[in-house]
Amino acid sequence: GILNEVLKNYKPEPKIKDDQKT
C-alpha cells in the first residue's frame, strides 16, 4: 500500500518544550 510505503521512514519532528522556546 502507498501509505505503508511512503511513511516507512517517517520520523516525527522533535517536540520543542515550552522552556526551550526562544
Next chain:
Amino acid sequence: WGVIGHQTVAKIAENNLNIRAKAAVKDLLPDESLTQISSWADQVRSQPEYRYTSSWHFLNLPDGLDYNSFTQTVKGLSGDNIYTAILKCGKTLSDPSSSRAQKVEALKFMVHLVGDAHQPMHISRAEDKGGNTIQVQFNGKGTNLHSLWDGKLLDAQGLTADEMATKFNKTNPAQILQWQKDPILKWLFESYQISSKLYAEVQSGSKLSEEYYTKHLPEVQLRLEQGGIRLA
C-alpha cells in the same frame, strides 16, 4: 466519490496500515482519523488558494486506448492531474526535508485522491465532464452518470462507511498483496476500462433502476475495497 465513498476507502485503509504507518498518521493527524479528513480535498478545491488543485481529482482521456497507449498518453499529459498529484503527494510524504505542514496536507490529498483514482467516472472523457453532463434517471429521480457513481448507487445500500468497511473486509491476504503491488497506472487503467463500459451502456435520458443497481453494486464495492487496500 461522495462523502460516504471516501470515508469507506479511508476506513479500509486504516484497517490495513502497518504499525509504522499507523504511528506516522497518528503523529501527523493527532486529533483526526483518516475517515474524518477524507473529503477535505473536495471542501477546499473551490477556495481561491486551492483552486490549482481542482485538476488533481481526475484524468481526461480519449476513448479506446489499450494499456500501453494509455500509460504513454497519461505520462505525456501536460499539467497536473490525478496521476501527477498522487506521485507528488507520495514524494512529499517520503521526503525527510518536507515540513510537517506539507506532509499533513499531502496526507489529506493522498487519502482523497487514491479514492478518486478508483471511481471509474474520474478517469474518463473531457467532453461530458466525466459523465456530469449525461443526464439519467435513477429510481425515478433525475441525476447524471457521474453523480450516480459518486454516491447514488452507494446511498441506495443505506449503510454507513464503517458498516461498508466491515462488510468489504473479507479480502484474502494473497489478493491484498497483489492489489498493493499493482502500479498506480494500473489502478487508473482499471477505472478507465470500467468508465468506457459505463458510457457504452447508457445514453443521456436513460432510465435506470433495480437492474442497473444489482449489476453494478458489486463493482462499486470492489473499487472501494481496492482503493482502501491500495491507499494503506
